[in-house]
Amino acid sequence: MSDPRPKEHSARDLLRELFPETHRELFGEAQGGPALPPTLGLYPVADGRLALVHGDQLAEFTPIPPKGSSALHCDLCHHTRSRSEAHVYRVQVGARRTRYVTLCTPTHGCQSRAGARGLEALAWRIFPIENLHAD
Ligand SMILES: [Zn+2]
Numbered sequence: 001m002s003d004p005r006p007k008e009h010s011a012r013d014l015l016r017e018l019f020p021e022t023h024r025e026l027f028g029e030a031q032g033g034p035a036l037p038p039t040l041g042l043y044p045v046a047d048g049r050l051a052l053v054h055g056d057q058l059a060e061f062t063p064i065p066p067k068g069s070s071a072l073h074c075d076l077c078h079h080t081r082s083r084s085e086a087h088v089y090r091v092q093v094g095a096r097r098t099r100y101v102t103l104c105t106p107t108h109g110c111q112s113r114a115g116a117r118g119l120e121a122l123a124w125r126i127f128p129i130e131n132l133h134a135d
């Protein structure tokens with residue numbers, strides 16, 4: 001039998017690879033807490049982007065430049081927001097599939113308003129992500 005070890009690429013590994021500072025913030029290194037890995041949540045990463053983590057999956061939300069001046073409707077907490085309080089994010093969910101998600105800019109308040117159910121509903125819209133690197 002050859003080496004049966006699957007390639008493990010958990011969201012946590014991805015975070016550590018892509019955004020080491022965020023990884024440190026989330027999982028800590030010597031904080032002494034039990035530091036259970038979060039299974040579902042949105043985390044601010046570099047350059048205004050957000051990472052949606054759900055179990056071992058991770059999606060990256062990239063803010064796109066605002067157009068126009070109409071109000072935005074947050075897809076997570078369902079509040080109506082002005083242009084300065086929310087962003088439209090682009091999420092690559094497949095080689096040729098992109099989703100657009102509107103979220104409040106201060107994500108902590110937004111997530112607490114939405115609660116676990118709101119986050120789950122969002123995760124359902126985004127995951128699973130297709131293999132983006134199929135050439
Ligand atoms: Zn919101």
